[in-house]
Amino acid sequence: MPCLEPTQLRNDMNPVVLNRVMAACIAQTQLDNAVFAFALSGAYGHFDSLRVADKTAHQVVKVIRGFTLQSADSAQLQAFQSHLTATMGNPAQRRGLCASVRSFGPPAYFPAYMVQHGMAAMSAATAGSTPAPRALVDNFDEARGWTAAVTSYLQCEGA
Secondary structure, eight states: OOOOOGGGOOTTOOHHHHHHHHHHHHHTTOHHHHHHHHHHHHHHHHHHHHHBSOGGGTTHHHHHHHHHHTTSOHHHHHHHHHHHHHHHHSHHHHHHHHHHHHHHOSOOSOOHHHHTTSHHHHHHHHHTSOOOSOOBOTTOOHHHHHHHHHHHHHTOTTO
């Protein structure tokens, strides 16, 4: 997966894909692009954790992020972390990042990457059956969930 600019990202890219983009950007020292991929991936992962019913599946977002970042060396990770901290610490930059992420809208994919890693899916696989067809929270309010995901994950309240 190559490093992509924010204009090349789409709302059908799940956190697995977005984390690969982030890692490629870190490796190529395209840190603004890495920060954006990090932010969008995190907001989408948080949104997915709000809409996936099986709470045991939610930790997969952190696992994916940790696994993906293993490809970067310590100097690359330090440069990325410093850039992320500087971006989030600058009110104008954080407002811009929040607005850009918010403008993507909620994800346009089914969160299979998350659903498949919860205990409900594992238990069904062990029993030789299929998990219940309804893996998402009933009557999930997508608009409210998206606002909550962006606001909470990126701490965009007032930004």
